[in-house]
Amino acid sequence: MPTETEETMRCVGLQVSYGGVPAVDDLDLTVRPGEVLAVLGASGSGKSTLLHAVAGLVQPSSGEIWLGGRLVATARRSTPPERRDVGLVFQDFALWPHLSAVDTVAYPLRRAGRNRHDARTVAQRLLDQLDIGHLAERRPAELSGGQQQRVGLARALARSPRLFLLDEPTAHLDTHLRAAFQSCVRDRQAATGAAAVYATHDAGEALALADRVALVVDGRLQQVATPEVVYAEPVSVATAVLTGSCTVLQARVAVAPRGGLSVDLGDGPVIVDGGGSLEVDPVQARVLLRPDWVSVDGPLRGRVTTCQFRGTHTDYLLDTGSGPVHVQAPGPPTHAVGQALTWGIRRAWVLGVDEPDVREAVGPQPSAVIAPG
Amino acid sequence: MAEPAITHRARIVPRGEQALAAVTVLAIVGLVVVPLTRLTWVAVGGGGSSIMRVLRAPGFGTAAAHSLELAVLVPLLAVPLGTGIALLLRRPDVPGRGGLRVLVVLPLLIPQFVLGYSWTQAYGRAGFTDDLVGVRWTGLNGPAGIVVVLVVDAAPICYLLNTVGLATRAQPQLELAARASGATGWTALRTVTLPLLRPVLAAEFVLTFVATLESFAAPQVLGTPVGYSTVTTRLYTDLAFGSDPNSFRDAVTLALGLVLVAAVILVPADLVLAPRLGSRRTRQSPGGTALRRRSAGTAIMAGLVGAYAAFAVLLPTIALVAAALTRAIGLAPTPSNWTFDNFRAALDAPTRSAFAHSLQLAVLAAFALTLLGAVLAALERHRPGRLLGTVAMLSFAVPGSALAVGLLIAYDRRLGGTLTLILLAYLAKFWALAHRTVSGAVDRLPAGEWQAARTSGAGPIAAVRTVWLPALAPALIGAWLLVFVSALHEVTMSSLLYSTGSETIAVAVLNSQELGSIGTTAALSVTLTAVLLAVVAPAWLLLRLTARRRDIPAARRRELAHAY
Numbered sequence: 004m005p006t007e008t009e010e011t012m013r014c015v016g017l018q019v020s021y022g023g024v025p026a027v028d029d030l031d032l033t034v035r036p037g038e039v040l041a042v043l044g045a046s047g048s049g050k051s052t053l054l055h056a057v058a059g060l061v062q063p064s065s066g067e068i069w070l071g072g073r074l075v076a077t078a079r080r081s082t083p084p085e086r087r088d089v090g091l092v093f094q095d096f097a098l099w100p101h102l103s104a105v106d107t108v109a110y111p112l113r114r115a116g117r118n119r120h121d122a123r124t125v126a127q128r129l130l131d132q133l134d135i136g137h138l139a140e141r142r143p144a145e146l147s148g149g150q151q152q153r154v155g156l157a158r159a160l161a162r163s164p165r166l167f168l169l170d171e172p173t174a175h176l177d178t179h180l181r182a183a184f185q186s187c188v189r190d191r192q193a194a195t196g197a198a199a200v201y202a203t204h205d206a207g208e209a210l211a212l213a214d215r216v217a218l219v220v221d222g223r224l225q226q227v228a229t230p231e232v233v234y235a236e237p238v239s240v241a242t243a244v245l246t247g248s249c250t251v252l253q254a255r256v257a258v259a260p261r262g263g264l265s266v267d268l269g270d271g272p273v274i275v276d277g278g279g280s281l282e283v284d285p286v287q288a289r290v291l292l293r294p295d296w297v298s299v300d301g302p303l304r305g306r307v308t309t310c311q312f313r314g315t316h317t318d319y320l321l322d323t324g325s326g327p328v329h330v331q332a333p334g335p336p337t338h339a340v341g342q343a344l345t346w347g348i349r350r351a352w353v354l355g356v357d358e359p360d361v362r363e364a365v366g367p368q369p370s371a372v373i374a375p376g
Numbered sequence: 377m378a379e380p381a382i383t384h385r386a387r388i389v390p391r392g393e394q395a396l397a398a399v400t401v402l403a404i405v406g407l408v409v410v411p412l413t414r415l416t417w418v419a420v421g422g423g424g425s426s427i428m429r430v431l432r433a434p435g436f437g438t439a440a441a442h443s444l445e446l447a448v449l450v451p452l453l454a455v456p457l458g459t460g461i462a463l464l465l466r467r468p469d470v471p472g473r474g475g476l477r478v479l480v481v482l483p484l485l486i487p488q489f490v491l492g493y494s495w496t497q498a499y500g501r502a503g504f505t506d507d508l509v510g511v512r513w514t515g516l517n518g519p520a521g522i523v524v525v526l527v528v529d530a531a532p533i534c535y536l537l538n539t540v541g542l543a544t545r546a547q548p549q550l551e552l553a554a555r556a557s558g559a560t561g562w563t564a565l566r567t568v569t570l571p572l573l574r575p576v577l578a579a580e581f582v583l584t585f586v587a588t589l590e591s592f593a594a595p596q597v598l599g600t601p602v603g604y605s606t607v608t609t610r611l612y613t614d615l616a617f618g619s620d621p622n623s624f625r626d627a628v629t630l631a632l633g634l635v636l637v638a639a640v641i642l643v644p645a646d647l648v649l650a651p652r653l654g655s656r657r658t659r660q661s662p663g664g665t666a667l668r669r670r671s672a673g674t675a676i677m678a679g680l681v682g683a684y685a686a687f688a689v690l691l692p693t694i695a696l697v698a699a700a701l702t703r704a705i706g707l708a709p710t711p712s713n714w715t716f717d718n719f720r721a722a723l724d725a726p727t728r729s730a731f732a733h734s735l736q737l738a739v740l741a742a743f744a745l746t747l748l749g750a751v752l753a754a755l756e757r758h759r760p761g762r763l764l765g766t767v768a769m770l771s772f773a774v775p776g777s778a779l780a781v782g783l784l785i786a787y788d789r790r791l792g793g794t795l796t797l798i799l800l801a802y803l804a805k806f807w808a809l810a811h812r813t814v815s816g817a818v819d820r821l822p823a824g825e826w827q828a829a830r831t832s833g834a835g836p837i838a839a840v841r842t843v844w845l846p847a848l849a850p851a852l853i854g855a856w857l858l859v860f861v862s863a864l865h866e867v868t869m870s871s872l873l874y875s876t877g878s879e880t881i882a883v884a885v886l887n888s889q890e891l892g893s894i895g896t897t898a899a900l901s902v903t904l905t906a907v908l909l910a911v912v913a914p915a916w917l918l919l920r921l922t923a924r925r926r927d928i929p930a931a932r933r934r935e936l937a938h939a940y
Contacts, residue, residue: 055552058556059555059556060552060555060556083555083560083561084552084555084556085555085556085557085558085559085560085563089556090556091553091556093549093552093553095549097549097550097552097553098550098553099550099553099554099568099572100545100550100572101568101571101572110554110557110559110567111557111558114557114558114559114563115558158553158557159556161557162557162558
């Protein structure tokens with residue numbers, strides 16, 4: 004299947020199985036030149052398998068992988084990893100214990116045929132750019148987690164590939180290191196103009212970094228869209244949960260005559276922003292609410308069940324007539340636990356046809372509120 | 377058992393432990409220090425003249441040269457063989473991997489003298505291939521045959537050490553990182569895997585060198601009939617057949633020489649390698665898998681490993697069984713010529729009691745050393761205990777022949793020719809095996825588990841029973857098995873220490889082989905191997921079960937594989 008506009012990466016009907024169990028199934032995905040695509044999914048959802056398949060570390064059981072217009076993997080044949088134009092950053096760093104930082108980064112350059120002195124010079128420059136030039140002669144055991152991960156990134160950069168694959172690179176890093184690493188990745192990626200696939204289970208990371216986000220549940224691709232769209236217009240509860248906390252309620256919905264949605268939770272209709280699949284049963288629709296789409300004070304009634312001060316805002320869990328609702332209010336707590344209050348909805352999203360397996364997991368009970376992760 | 381040091385800072389070593397330490401010190405002194413001191417005393421007592429006589433004796437130079445040539449050649453072949461097999465069988469996509477793994481380690485169960493003998497039955501004159509297709513290997517009796525049999529004997533150990541080394545030092549992930557950095561499979565092997573494995577390879581080389589130096593069974597079975605002698609076979613001849621008092625002193629001098637050569641190699645090797653052998657694990661995920669790409673090369677190499685196992689282990693074993701079942705030499709091993717007469721003849725009263733002796737010794741030694749090994753591992757948690765551990769380790773390096781001669785000098789008057797003396801020899805020689813197995817597991821015990829048990833309300837004894845014992849069970853069973861198998865295999869020391877009424881089965885097989893009764897020897901060898909299999913197979917299963925309980929459950933493993 005030749006591609007017209009040269010995509011940096013394209014997976015077609017990709018399936019990867021371990022011992023007959025598919026870890027990635029029926030996956031179609033493209034990455035355009037210069038784009039950052041975040042693959043967001045829970046651990047065990049097949050993100051790493053996808054990246055390893057693209058890098059050539061596992062072979063698909065069916066489907067195709069194309070890199071830069073070149074077919075590199077099918078179930079029959081597979082281009083070995085060293086002949087694919089990708090740079091992989093491993094989740095657990097995978098640094099070689101016997102090599103110093105500078106030798107580690109020089110490794111891909113040596114394999115590309117550069118002489119030792121040249122390779123080490125370039126490697127030293129890369130380490131300098133990542134602010135770890137002074138650690139060049141240290142071995143992995145003498146480096147902190149954040150430093151190790153930077154060496155891993157520098158090693159991938161040294162290959163100067165057209166596509167970076169980052170496999171949960173911040174999973175083992177502290178929060179402050181994570182932010183530093185993310186901006187470092189973004190800068191380097193912008194500077195090289197290469198595309199990047201960034202696998203993560205951290206919603207904040209995916210939404211902040213990516214041009215587009217691909218949501219993966221149980222090895223299957225659910226939705227690919229911009230960060231704003233995957234957050235505001237999820238296709239299912241399972242994908243909504245991936246991008247942040249949410250509440251699902253049963254409600255009577257209709258398109259309001261003058262735009263927006265009419266949502267009736269039992270206390271009479273309220274007109275809100277939003278949209279969604281309106282071809283479903285308007286009497287028993289499932290309405291998704293984000294904590295930042297609802298507010299304390301409004302036409303609806305509820306009672307505070309829990310209240311947690313988070314510094315920048317306060318998280319309330321409300322007991323309402325239609326079920327528990329998660330509300331995020333700016334500032335310190337204004338209501339105590341047990342206190343009655345009123346609340347309002349600014350925006351709502353109507354979910355499409357149900358997903359039996361997910362509904363059970365999320366349920367009508369308080370588990371419908373998924374704490375911000 | 378030791379408490380965390382912080383709670384008992386006042387008492388450095390608790391009183392119960394002092395008693396245990398005293399027993400351990402006594403045991404080590406009695407088993408190792410006294411015999412070796414007496415050995416040195418007697419050898420040096422003869423003065424320089426005795427040493428010169430040994431050095432000038434006809435054939436000594438040749439024997440020493442032979443020993444050295446074997447000790448260098450065997451590791452040069454066995455280490456690469458074991459490494460290659462371990463590297464190949466690590467790949468998850470190798471067809472028939474499970475079966476190949478079992479076949480490759482199978483020679484561990486087969487005593488060296490049975491292995492050597494089964495090779496003569498398979499490839500020697502009037503052997504299996506000679507009968508069937510008229511092909512025989514004339515070099516089998518002689519240095520080439522000894523080298524090959526010793527390599528087949530040593531390869532499984534090298535393979536196992538490499539498997540452990542690869543798992544702890546050169547995780548597949550690191551090789552994948554090399555591939556993703558542009559290295560071909562061979563380059564990744566050369567630049568990442570082998571450098572990481574280097575200390576393990578060096579340790580295997582030293583281990584195989586020393587094991588070959590002290591090997592007795594293969595040179596005796598394959599070399600002695602054609603007059604190819606090594607230091608160990610010469611020592612045996614001096615002691616067993618030498619009537620003149622000088623020959624005893626010669627044997628003692630030879631024994632001391634063996635100790636010195638082993639020490640000269642081992643001490644520096646240990647100093648250099650020990651610090652490098654600690655695992656330098658950086659953060660790694662538990663589910664690392666090797667590259668998954670189907671290729672024809674893998675199948676071909678798997679075929680080669682299979683062919684090796686068939687040629688080196690399976691065919692000789694079949695030949696041995698055929699020889700045991702066939703009515704007379706020269707007859708084709710077909711069902712019409714089958715008989716159990718050989719087994720009937722082999723299992724006469726003396727051999728039955730030899731069997732009983734061996735089983736008795738092996739079981740006693742296994743239980744005693746599992747206990748002593750555990751005690752020593754516990755003592756090692758304090759500084760003085762570590763010295764004891766080192767001494768036990770060194771005793772393993774003392775060549776069996778030398779240890780036996782030392783014990784003979786020290787205790788012959790009271791225990792000469794008794795099973796007790798043989799038991800002492802086993803205890804001295806195999807203590808290190810049990811100790812290393814248990815102390816390795818003790819080292820890996822996470823301190824948190826013990827502390828969590830204590831803060832959850834368990835007393836020291838309850839904590840040992842509920843937290844440590846389950847964790848150490850596989851190591852304890854492993855130590856028991858290792859000693860049991862080694863004791864049944866043992867022939868070097870037994871052949872020097874036995875007398876009428878205290879033969880072990882290994883000695884019975886060796887004697888029967890020297891008498892040239894092929895059918896009987898084969899039948900005895902088959903029975904011995906079957907007994908080993910009958911004990912080890914269920915114990916091995918038990919070991920797998922206890923080990924699995926602490927392992928990641930299958931469901932979680934699948935999840936991890938996915939996450940991967």
